[in-house]
């Protein structure tokens with residue numbers, strides 16, 4: 001080492017080490033299976049979220065676009081399907097899979113995913129899985145991995161299925177076959193039945209719902225009305241139930257987002273639209289719409305035809321973070337009623353900042369975002385339309401968050417339903433006659449949906465009118481029948497005091513939307 005080298009080294013010291021130095025010492029990984037295994041182990045060890053961790057690990061690796069897609073499917077698919085794979089691995093290994101070393105279990109789950117859901121030929125799945133075991137210091141388990149993988153690939157998946165169906169009680173079979181915790185299977189069955197969707201013991205619709213949870217969801221985009229046009233988003237296709245929605249089957253959403261285009265599930269779009277489009281029986285709190293306002297709204301677009309609001313209303317989104325619905329509400333309000341004011345509330349500071357960012361990006365930086373309790377904001381009563389997108393179990397969005405089904409427990413329900421009830425009661429307390437409330441969850445669980453609405457109606461007899469959400473949305477250009485066409489399932493359920501959307505019927509997350517109006 002020359003004197004100059006030494007000086008350079010001294011100057012840089014440890015803190016001054018260039019970012020690439022680490023990369024130079026440790027070659028970037030070029031194996032998608034090894035990258036996926038690392039992510040899966042980290043997700044498990046640190047309760048991390050795969051959708052946050054994976055992009056970081058992909059950025060550190062050196063993978064072709066094809067291998068990045070392969071690693072992505074390996075991670076998400078293996079997490080989703082782990083219950084099925086554990087059952088089959090246990091049968092093939094003739095031992096409890098929980099007694100295998102963690103890494104060996106992940107290696108086998110990865111192998112199972114390749115052969116059962118990724119169309120990797122059997123021999124390649126076996127060889128690559130054994131290779132992965134050897135490369136990751138699990139040589140001693142290579143024999144077991146080889147034997148288990150051979151038993152998995154040598155049998156037809158239909159044979160495995162027949163064996164499971166024969167051996168397991170009905171709910172346990174569904175739980176294993178569709179890789180959901182058993183309590184979630186039961187909760188979804190109850191939710192479908194409450195929506196009038198399970199005649200007799202027909203499991204067909206329940207299985208269709210479970211299957212929809214297991215499919216990789218297509219990216220849903222929203223083109224905020226008045227700001228962006230869904231027909232001009234590069235590479236996007238139509239086909240969502242939302243009048244502002246588009247699908248991005250291929251490509252990186254980051255390449256098309258911005259300037260009023262955002263990633264947002266079509267069910268969320270429809271939920272925000274329902275509040276905006278509900279008939280404006282709300283007494284105007286300031287001046288009525290001027291002729292100039294009305295002229296400013298170009299006729300013909302979905303947004304213009306759909307908002308039922310009257311002028312100068314005050315709209316509030318009380319559970320706003322991260323701001324997807326707030327941005328759409330602001331766009332809908334601005335398009336139809338420039339005089340209406342929109343405000344947001346989100347108690348968690350970093351999520352409140354995300355709401356501000358979402359609003360600023362869409363050109364609504366002037367929308368105030370408070371950091372308080374939604375219960376207080378609602379009880380204060382300074383609003384004409386309130387969106388309560390309540391914290392919930394998220395059982396309606398399992399397809400988007402692969403690990404969430406394994407982390408939720410029935411115990412989560414108690415806290416969440418208590419808060420949901422307080423939010424609804426505060427809305428009743430704060431609402432003036434004619435004020436509108438949209439109560440929304442991204443869960444179909446009956447305790448979070450219809451029972452909440454039944455409960456608030458019982459606690460405040462005569463105070464609320466339940467609007468027909470499906471009819472409001474139909475007037476707003478949402479064609480539920482077209483969305484359900486070809487699925488073999490009814491476009492709208494029956495009996496619920498609100499609209500329940502379903503992934504297997506409408507292609508949306510399972511959002512529940514109930515529109516309520518305060519009576520005099």
Ligand SMILES: C[S@@+](CC[C@H](N)C(=O)[O-])C[C@H]1O[C@@H](n2cnc3c(N)ncnc32)[C@H](O)[C@@H]1O
Nearest residue numbers: 318319320321322323324325348373374389391
């Ligand atoms: C389902 S998320 C809302 C999603 C959001 N509306 C959107 O579309 O982007 C529920 C939000 O409620 C917030 N929250 C939790 N407790 C709350 C409370 N007491 N009052 C109001 N909001 C609350 C959570 O922090 C979370 O951001």
